[in-house]
Each structure stands twice: as structure tokens, then as C-alpha cells.
Amino acid sequence: xxxxxxxxxxxxxxxxxxxxxxxxxxxxxxxxxxxxxxxxxxxxxxxxxxxxxxxxxxxxxxxxxxxxxxxxxxxxxxxxxxxxxxxxxxxxxxxxxxxxxxxxxxxxxxxxxxxxxxxxxxxxxxxxxxxxxxxxxxxxxxxxxxxxxxxxxxxxxxxxxxxxxxxxxxxxxxxxxxxxxxxxxxxxxxxxxxxxxxxxxxxxxxxxxxxxxxxxxxxxxxxxxxxxxxxxxxxxxxxxxxxxxxxxxxxxxxxxxxxxxxxxxx
Numbered sequence: 001x002x003x004x005x006x007x008x009x010x011x012x013x014x015x016x017x018x019x020x021x022x023x024x025x026x027x028x029x030x031x032x033x034x035x036x037x038x039x040x041x042x043x044x045x046x047x048x049x050x051x052x053x054x055x056x057x058x059x060x061x062x063x064x065x066x067x068x069x070x071x072x073x074x075x076x077x078x079x080x081x082x083x084x085x086x087x088x089x090x091x092x093x094x095x096x097x098x099x100x101x102x103x104x105x106x107x108x109x110x111x112x113x114x115x116x117x118x119x120x121x122x123x124x125x126x127x128x129x130x131x132x133x134x135x136x137x138x139x140x141x142x143x144x145x146x147x148x149x150x151x152x153x154x155x156x157x158x159x160x161x162x163x164x165x166x167x168x169x170x171x172x173x174x175x176x177x178x179x180x181x182x183x184x185x186x187x188x189x190x191x192x193x194x195x196x197x198x199x200x201x202x203x204x205x206x207x208x209x210x211x212x213x214x215x216x217x218x219x220x221x222x223x224x225x226x227x228x229x230x231x232x233x234x235x236x237x238x239x240x241x242x243x244x245x246x247x248x249x250x251x252x253x254x255x256x257x258x259x260x261x262x263x264x265x266x
Contacts, residue, residue, distance in 0.1 A: 026155055065171060103174075106170075111129065114130055133256075135252045136251040139246050139247075141243070142202065146202060151198060158213075163210070165216060166208045169214070173220075174251050175252045176251055180206075180225040182227055183241035184241070195227035195228050199227050230248075238239070
């Protein structure tokens with residue numbers, strides 16, 4: 001008579017998923033520990049590694065292994081460890097030389113320097129300077145710069161204009177616009193058929209002086225002639241007409257430089 005075997009007891013596998021889940025949690029924990037460890041750079045060890053690489057490649061140090069990849073990226077300098085680098089913004093798009101100062105603060109400082117120069121040269125009655133929403137406006141009476149009906153600069157005033165022009169370069173990233181203005185008295189000559197031509201020629205001659213003698217970047221300056229159509233005062237009497245005959249040098253704030261030569265589009 002054959003012996004009866006023991007009945008098989010089936011194991012309960014209902015809880016086996018807990019083992020898989022626990023293994024997954026352990027792997028995730030290890031993964032995040034590794035990520036955390038990788039984020040903590042040991043600068044001393046990195047410097048030692050860089051020095052070793054420097055010797056291996058026969059370099060004296062300072063050679064860049066990894067290129068700068070953009071703003072706030074890190075580069076490995078052989079012999080110098082990891083050094084943060086910052087890619088400066090392109091010139092002419094807000095790169096002011098103020099070392100952290102706002103555009104308003106820099107313009108206030110330049111405004112003060114220009115006013116001081118005007119005062120020292122005794123030109124307060126001929127040159128008016130103010131700060132406006134669009135920037136710094138330096139307004140020079142035409143009688144001081146030119147003979148009546150002429151766009152040729154008086155040689156006696158050139159040096160004073162150069163003194164002011166040197167201060168314009170303190171804001172190298174700001175566009176400069178030279179604006180010519182006349183009164184409503186008409187002009188009709190072979191050179192200047194109308195006030196448009198006269199005001200444009202006067203503005204252009206001042207621009208050329210600033211570029212050729214002061215070293216103002218020609219890409220950062222433009223000239224425009226407004227004729228009699230942008231007066232500061234009503235052309236109702238000779239005193240007001242004299243004030244309206246002028247050349248304005250305007251240092252534009254960044255937000256007002258759209259469309260200017262070199263200013264780009266925003």
C-alpha cells in the first residue's frame with residue numbers, strides 16, 4: 001500500500017510586492033545620496049586635480065580646460081581650481097560702466113559733471129543742461145555756435161564743446177542724439193533752401209566734432225534736423241526765437257534708444 005505524501009502547502013504570496021517596493025525605495029535613496037554627494041565639490045581636491053593635470057600637460061597654470069558656456073558658468077583653470085565666470089552683455093545694450101550703479105544714478109553723476117564744466121567755463125547763459133524722462137539734454141544756443149544763417153562752427157567755441165564732449169564718454173553704452181533746431185524765420189539760400197537743411201547741417205557738424213575730436217563712438221551717435229517744428233518756446237518774440245535756435249545733445253536712456261543707430265530693436 002503506497003504511502004500517502006504530505007499535502008503541499010502553498011505559500012501566501014500576497015505580500016511579496018512589499019519586497020519589490022522596499023528595494024525600489026532603497027535604490028531611490030542611494031540615487032539621491034549620490035546626486036547630493038556629486039553636488040558638493042571639494043575645492044581642495046579639485047585644485048589638486050587641476051595642478052596634477054597642469055603638470056601632466058606641461059602647462060604653467062591658467063590654461064582653460066573647459067570653455068565658458070555662458071552667464072554664471074564655471075570653468076576649470078589648470079592650477080586655479082573652479083572659478084565662476086560671467087559673460088558680459090553686448091556693448092550698447094545696457095552695459096554701463098557704473099559697477100552696480102543704476103542708470104539713473106550714473107546719469108545724475110554725469111549731469112553734475114557737465115554742470116560743473118559749464119560753470120567753470122562761464123557758459124551758464126549759453127548752455128542749459130537738464131535731466132528729462134528720455135535722458136540728459138544739453139541745449140546750446142545757436143548764436144554761441146554759429147553765425148546767422150550758417151552751419152560752420154565758430155573756432156572760438158570748439159574747445160568748450162570738446163570739454164563737454166569728453167564727459168559724454170562716461171556713459172559709453174548710451175545712445176547720443178544731436179538735434180538741430182531753428183526758429184520760424186524762413187531761410188532760402190543756395191546751401192540751405194529751408195530750415196530743414198540748416199538745422200540738419202548744424203546738428204551734423206556738431207556730431208562730427210564729437211566723433212572726430214572727442215572720440216565718441218560713431219555707432220552710438222546720430223544727428224537729426226527738426227527745423228522750426230520742435231520749439232521750446234512760442235516763436236512770438238525775438239527773445240523766444242533766440243532760445244529756439246539751438247542744438248540739443250541728448251544722452252538717451254536705454255529705454256528711449258529704440259531705432260537709433262547701433263541701438264538695435266527692443
